[in-house]
Amino acid sequence: MNFFDQVYDLVKKIPEGRVTTYGEIAQALGTRDARKVGWALHSNPYEDVVPCHRVVNKNGRLAPNFAFDGPGEQWRRLEQEGITFLDRDHVNLKQHLFVFDSHS
DNA sequence: TAGATGACTAATA
DNA sequence: CTATTAGCCATCT
Numbered sequence: 334m335n336f337f338d339q340v341y342d343l344v345k346k347i348p349e350g351r352v353t354t355y356g357e358i359a360q361a362l363g364t365r366d367a368r369k370v371g372w373a374l375h376s377n378p379y380e381d382v383v384p385c386h387r388v389v390n391k392n393g394r395l396a397p398n399f400a401f402d403g404p405g406e407q408w409r410r411l412e413q414e415g416i417t418f419l420d421r422d423h424v425n426l427k428q429h430l431f432v433f434d435s436h437s
Numbered sequence: 438t439a440g441a442t443g444a445c446t447a448a449t450a
Numbered sequence: 451c452t453a454t455t456a457g458c459c460a461t462c463t
């Protein structure tokens with residue numbers, strides 16, 4: 334089980350209408366490097382398997398909009414799941430942040 | 438092997 | 451809130 338698979342496994346566990354941060358995933362995996370998480374999603378997102386659109390940075394800001402099918406695609410998917418936004422690029426973390434129980 | 442890069446975070450201004 | 455710096459570490463060249 335590589336780091337990548339662990340990341341994908343966790344991301345797949347994020348329920349609909351929820352989002353989480355790179356830092357949360359990193360900690361849940363016993364590391365502190367959120368960059369690795371970002372790199373994992375960038376490298377092999379297992380498209381249609383891993384809901385990477387539910388992963389945002391600590392500020393609630395979406396990843397670069399061009400990281401998916403097209404600009405605004407991440408936003409469209411999230412809104413469709415019931416996620417509320419502060420603006421076009423920021424999800425309402427306060428309401429939708431999902432935390433893994435691995436590190437309490 | 439070394440240096441640059443990056444879907445990040447935290448501290449500081 | 452933004453901008454800058456530093457820390458982090460796998461991957462790329």
